[in-house]
Amino acid sequence: MQHKTYKAAIFDMDGTVLNTLEDLTSALNHVLAETGHDHTYGTAQVRQFFGSGVQVAITRALAIEKGIASYKQLEYVGQDGDTITPHVDAQEVHRIQDIFRPYYAAHCAIQTGEYTGISQLLRQLRANGIQTAVVSNKPDPAVQKLTADYFQDLFDLSLGEQPQIRRKPAPDMVLKALKDLGLTPEQAVYIGDSEIDIQTAKKRRPGLHQRHLGFSFQNLLRKTRCPLPRRYARRNRQVLLKAAGRSSQTAKVVTLLHNHESSHFSFKS
16 A cells, blocks of 8 residues: 655644643633623633634633523534624624733743643654644734743744634635645645644635645654654544545544554554
């Protein structure tokens, strides 16, 4: 069997390389309290707010506060066909967002921590000539700070939410990262932990096939014989490695990751 060679691994940040949930929860509750809103959300609730950027997270929180959405409906906020956001005060969302961004940037590394084995994985990838990048819907100042604090010299490129670039699940951020790395989409793999990451891998612009933005993490690990962080081997964690346009192969990868009990991965040719 012939295996494709990849030149870069692009990672999501929240829930993939860093556990940022505690700091996100603290920051959101602080800012909501400051702006006169409900501010007693727990980590399980805040986990459902974030993933599509700060604006969507705040919209989701206000939708819950106003009772116009259930937690099961939150995944549709900020997506195509969203019927909830029009009922949330856009000016209030922007007011809260403008306070949240600088506050979180200054308080984003208090309880945040790297998932065990990520730095080791990144070093091994780089030792094998694989470029690494992190692309996140988190505000760019926070992404730059967290990358510098936790992964100094381990990412060739880090990119957060910026006004001129559509956030994930649009492919724009990943495409920009690839352009800055000097690579084409088919030369990279993309690794994430959420439905947004699956959608990012699926999205494509005219002339760009689905498989171009996908990834085959198993081939990358086979080539580099990299250690796999235990986070990715735990069955109770939802690891979503989506090869766009190759769902059957992806399903196999996910199954392997979920059922593997070791911190190292190996694949037979």
